[in-house]
Amino acid sequence: MAVQVQTHASLSAAQQALGQGGTYLAGGTIVMRGVNAGAVQGLIVRATDPALRSITATGDSVRIGAGATMTDILASRDLDFLHPVARAIGGPQVRAMATVGGNLFAPHPYGDFAVALIALGARALLVQGSARPVEDLMRDRTRPPLIAAIEVPRPRDARAFGWLKVSRIKPKGVSVLSIALHLPRDGGRLRDVRVAFGAMGPNPLRSAGAERVLEGQSLDAAVIARAAQSACEGLDPPTDALASSWYRREVAGVHLGRLLERMA
């Protein structure tokens, strides 16, 4: 089967075209790999609506068009809290192409930006009009809906958001694992803690064990040690060419502890 490419002026037209199946092409860093390898066949649909790349601050949140690239994120002052995350993704060429929407569906071990979005409690605004928490979308990525934009709550305190990517290749490499933390404080105690991991499961996910330990506590050495111990509870990290499941399990708590110490 050959490839047929359709280009539409709007996302809703693209959604309609995808009604009979097909693949949506955004930045190309994932789908074009499949096209080049012959793994992606049949209908490919893309949209050229300029609104897809718009970034708009509205009150306490920022709306990021699903087609905004990592370079667009880095150019936005409203998203300065996400700059370290965007900078950690690929080299300059990949950052100029890779989109926020596409990163949600990047297969393991990719998808670091989605890890940060989960920690921040971001919502995906679907083309069909409804909204879903990004972490819900992560649970089943087999038949993803078409996404128009991501709505990211801005952390009230910039120091409440922390980010760490661990890779073997410097300065840039694929994740052994990545960690994003949102640790809002209320009277010195952590409230509504969110701990998200990348490359520690089939998709970016939250660490229920670490969150349970941290919630309601002050960030002292004993709490950090317990959170690090609980980091992998219920998680089954994959084995790949970068690291074994055992290795990821061994080091996840260590890196979580270091990030927590930095944020204490």
Add this chain to the structure above:
Amino acid sequence: MTFKPVSFTLNGSPKAAFTTDGQNLLEFLRRGVGDLSPKYGCGQGTCGACTVTIDGVPQLACLVLAETVDGRHVATAAGLADGPRLDPLQEAFMERFAAQCGYCTAGMLVAARALLDANPRPTRDEVIEAISGNLCRCTGYEPIIDAILDVAEGRVQA
């Protein structure tokens, strides 16, 4: 097979050629247009050997759908030299022995040129960042970094 016309600017000259559904920009440039300077390394966006700029922004030609460059400006390593007059980066790469097997060189040069056009006096860290998407398995990177800094700091001129 559907043929689609693409009109674009390549290294400052207008070009028109046909692409097919799903053809990537690298194949289009090499086979359709005859610019052999961008190299096929991995076809997965990992190595950077196919780096070109599109409207001044470095991108990976192997991951760009060729039809999307219609109406845009594409630049490759083939456009760096002006006849026998080399780009200062090319001179510096020769001076510093920054090319050994040479397979990464075209992509490195395009990435470096894009950096210097946007930021004429980069720091060493900025140079490292700018070529972080380009793999080299010969030089250990140091001669490449030094060559780019030579141009940035005025030690090599056209």
